[in-house]
Amino acid sequence: MEVTLMNGGGGGSVGGGGGTAIGDTDLHHAPTVVLVQGEGGDYPKVNNFEDVKTICYLESAKLWTIAGPIAFNILCNYGINSFTNIFVGHIGDVQLSAVAISLSVLANFSFGFLLGMGSALETLCGQAFGAGQLEMLGVYMQRSWIILSGACFLIMPLYIYATPILKLLGQRDDIARLAGDFSIQVIPQMFSLAINFPTQKFLQSQSKVGILAWIGFVALFIHIGMLYLFIEVLGWGTGGAAAAYDISAWLVALAQVAYIVGWCKDGWKGLSWLALKELWPFVKLSVASAVMICLEIWYFMSIIVLTGHLEDPVIAVGSLSICMNVNGWEGMLFIGINAAISVRVSNELGSKHPRAAKYSVFVTVIESLLIGILFMSIIMTTRNHFAVIFTDSKDMQKAVAHLAYLLAITMVLNSVQPVISGVAVGGGWQALVAYINLFCYYIIGLPLGFLLGYKTSLGVEGIWIGMICGTLLQTLILLFITWKTNWNDEVEQASERLKQWAGKDEMSDPL
Template identity: 70%
Template sequence: METPLLNGEVIEDYAPVRSWKEMKSMFWTETVKIWKIAGPLVFNILCQYGTNSITSIFVGHLGDIQLSSVTISLAVIGTFSFGFMLGMGSALETLCGQAFGAGQVHMLGVYMQRSWIILWVSCIILLPIYIFATPILKLLGQEDEIADLAGQFTLLIIPQLFSLAINFPTQKFLQAQSKVSVIAWIGFVALIIHIVLLYLFVYAFDWGTTGAAIAFDITSWEISIAQVIYVTGWCKEGWHGFSWSAFHDIWAFVRLSVASAVMLCLEVWYMMSIIILTGHLDNAVIAVGSLSICMNLNGWEAMLFIGINAAISVRVSNELGLGRPKAAKYSVYVTVFQSLLIGLFFMVVILITKDYFAVIFTSSKDLQIAVAKLAFLLGITMVLNSVQPVISGVAVGGGWQALVAYINIGSYYIFGLPLGYLLGYKAKLGVKGLWSGMICGTALQTLLLLIVLYRTNWSKEVEQTTERMQRWGGQAIDSAKNEDNN
């Protein structure tokens, strides 16, 4: 990553691309920059995804009830809170990235502390969902035995919820400065330790699902504490100790955080809803089973693009903060193009192996046939999900969360979900109809976001970034810093 605008140093923007040679040079430069950030982030996200998966694997050997209960707890309650907390933390991604690019590195620590406060309060707001997980799961139609054990497990992982209030802001703080390799190493070491803890607590000490919950909590706090230690010990430019400045303009920060949370939650919960709707179809066992296999594969691809999402957010916010509109625009175009190619590659692989890949998950011939029939829809979903997260990352980097939230509501919940319901239930197309309707919602959202990108005035975005930095990182905060020092 380039040195930000510090001590009067000015970094020139790209010249207009007018030839094939200039385009190749720009394309390669941006490719190196984006993957230098995206590579470690993707690896870290895969490690985090692996933490959940390995927890389920260890618990699965205890029995079917234990596996179902822990899976339900992590997939329903855990995913709900994870999406909300990740969204609330994404406001920091916008502001830290833009502040770093603008040379206001001293503000990163203040923003991080402000986000810690907001996310800690968010955890308290989410707490009733954890406390009353059992009745909530029963209300959603889960069997009593599964809901009771899932509720007990959910209560035990409350400490993991509060670890996210430290984890996400600290991670965004490091991402904004492209200090992503340390995030990857912490995630990898935590995954290894998590496996050891699971073996000790679940098998050696025979603590069962209680042991799995304790291991989950310890691993989550290991990651958070390790990141904080690195920030306070090795990030002297961005961290200047605790400051009362974190409480300044906190409501404006909350508004941006809520907009981010709504934007991301609407995306995360949209695809979750298809599982709930499918569970009420005729022959629900085959429908849910085949869809779950497809969603599992789609989830692994999603981890890749969540990493790219974070990387393009860092690139855009840094370049806007640096006052380089062309660099921001070119980084978006290059990343969208590459992501589309990756999505097309995955679609081709799925279509070629549509009669075989389900064997990895099941020996049931009926399920394998059902999965093969859904492969085409899975391929289309993978293409759309390759572009859509990248554009969402651009939205976070540019601070457009509120606009994207409105687009998501209209595309997903006013258009896509009702259309899926009509096709699945009224037209009696079953899971194909449900999924097709929801794909249409995603396609509409992607199209609208592409139009927004096409019409974006990047020079104006730079002006808005400058105004935001002056409002939240300028003289008001500087004076507050002086008060802290006196």
Template identity: 55%
Template sequence: MAEKQSGRGFFKLVSIRKLAYRSWDESKKMWSIAGPAILTTVLQFSLGFVTIVFVGHLGEVELAAVSVVHSVVEGFAFGILLGMGSALETLCGQAVGAGQFEMLGIYMQRSWIITGVTALLLTPVYIFTSPILKLLHQTDQMSEVAGRYCIWVIPQLFAYAVNFPIQKFFQSQSRVWVMAVISGAALAFHVLLNWVLVTKLGHGLAGAAIAGNISWWVVIVAQIIYLVSGYFPQAWTGFSFMAFQSLGAFVKLSLSSAIMLCLELWYYTIVILLVGLLKNPEIAVDAISICMNLQLWTLMIALGFNAAVSVRVSNELGAGHPKAAKFSVAVAVSTSALIGILFMAVVLITRSDFPKLFTDKPVVISETSKLGYLLAATILLNSIQPVLSGVAVGAGWQSLVAFINIGCYYLFGVPIGAILGYKFKLGTMGIWSGMLVGTLTQTIILLFISFRTNWEKEALRAEERIRTWGGPSETQQASQG
């Protein structure tokens, strides 16, 4: 009996060691992508973060206007273009896993065509921002200032259209450190430009817009130089007319990705719009915008894991390794959740101090500090949810998740927030609390789906997808082109 127990204990120890080794090995693979991806997303998001910090010292109206533009208008465009470009995560990731590199450049060019046209269609939103915000019952003064600023930053809209496809192209091949270096250099340059144009020369909002436009296009030009410099001999063979083929089917997948991601990214934008309808909206919008900008900064870290798990899942499914894909999901969710707990603790500890980074107005600092608990809870949930969305993109579940998002966010979270905020007179706290309920519901559903999925079937679907999108006919033409 003692020998049997000893034997069981030995095998249990061996199993634990194997699990630990597998977890460590997967963590290294995950962090090799997530680390530079996190750095890239944080650095690129920080371009807007720096702009708001400089503008925040121009005045309350300017801060509210730029915050609304950044969170509502640019968030709207950012979500659509990121989503349209995210079709590449599924296609390129699974093609890399299957060893079919020839179509990656063609996929990226198709995505550029789609995102470029999308940016053109979004331009009127930037031009007519002022009347749109007034229609949404935002104050006239803030809407006028936001409208002027939005027209000035139209060049950034087209920078997003180029940026997202090329990023997905790099990420699918785990070439992410170059993006991080480029983004870091651009951020340092952006801080200097804002100091010169906004603070030193006193050009105000116009200076902030010019600085943002220049900095974003520095990022784009640097990435294109790296692309055409010969580092992708198989995946990039130059521009091709094949990019104009199969656009209809490509648009369909891009739209599914866009709808899924937009429904997520716009969710908290609605908080700002609903808060703008409360009494004393400038103070309330300033407070909620500060929290949302900080929450978005931490969300960029979760989006790094989103990119990493998308690459890992798509690569493993494309290679026909369903168990490895499932294990990647478990490691990514656990790691990102631990980081979320850490950030939640930091926010709770510093809730009376972090508002001072954005404003020196005592009333805004006080109002923002009151929202610290809700901000901490949001950060925790948003450390897990984007990772699950990355799993969905890697596996090609965009349409399913889009329906889940509609139900949890817009048929559940938004109405509850509106009822708590207006009917029960809970204001900003009520609106935000309702939205949190929607996020919690969606996260629980995605967790259930991710860990109950038949990954063997998903590997077979990936194989079929590769045949459909990058079969012999297309890859042969690409290699000959």
């Protein structure tokens, strides 16, 4: 079989600057196969099992060259959340529940909305980079900075009035009051996301992901040190946790900006007046992306809110938040894979390589499912022990062990679902997926969870089972759509999108 390097047709590719799509991967370690220019720079058709093995090897190398650093960065960033919960959990159960609600509900609300708006950049920057339109990357990023900063001001009242909102949603007074105080203290962290997310997407679209891993690694260690200093040494309690949370978030955002300004001369041409043009169409595209992502993130956020109405909310919310925290660690890995497959698909569609886009999707879904099964096995093996990391309470540890089988099932589902969402972002399918998410999550999953949780004796288990059913239905629908996709049509749509967003009038015009 002759396998293409994909260094023709359509300009740049994943490796950047008209190079190979394999990024930094050493092609000399590929299987013994002749690597030559294929049809239009795309892969040739797969004809036998040997072809399948070769494609799997090459696509795995390309995927993990991008996904590895991204996943590591996101795991480090999530570690900032997780270690905040761990340190606070050793202060007391009420403090753990309050901070868990603040981070799982309000912080996730803003995280989901801003990440969703920023994900519009994945489609535009990824396809523009694949087509070789490097001059537009910095302009898109600056527009996103402006739009996301404005969105932060719209979200801020939720933080300021968190206490009455949580009481209205049925949370116990002492938990709601402490969660509200913590939420006000972490408002600076929310504004850091308006800078963080666009810079991430800018770098990811060009596969400049190694720096993201290093920034995340350093920030995590600094955050742990600050938590120990503020909480254990100075005794600042939850206020110390909030201060560490804010400082770490801004360190990450500013470090990414510094790298772009100093070392990304291809995509960064300086501040441009073009960032102030076409803002409203960009807002509409960002909102469409936000709706898709938010419906996913807020879905699992809502389980914490529903659980707060059950009897013994401290144990119910605390045990569930620990399970969601562990699930989040796996979820952050797959968000990394989500970002990588989004880059792969958008770059290849922009480069007019439909087979490469298709094969990358198939390989990524299979590998992600295998990883999900591995995590499920680990959770079931350690179900009676892993909660000790988060809490000293024996009652809390017992409640977590009781929920472990649902956590294991969720981990398998969440290994595939983010990958398909990444495909949707890379291909520009956000509006379609938003409708699917709305139906599966909020018409099927949440009502079923409410029914099982409150009308039966299942309690928190019933809520979680219902939500698993919604996730399963959504995953099956998206898998079917992906299987039936005509990738040649997707290439044409990508070309039309680039013409719309990168006309001749939108050339670099620095300030």
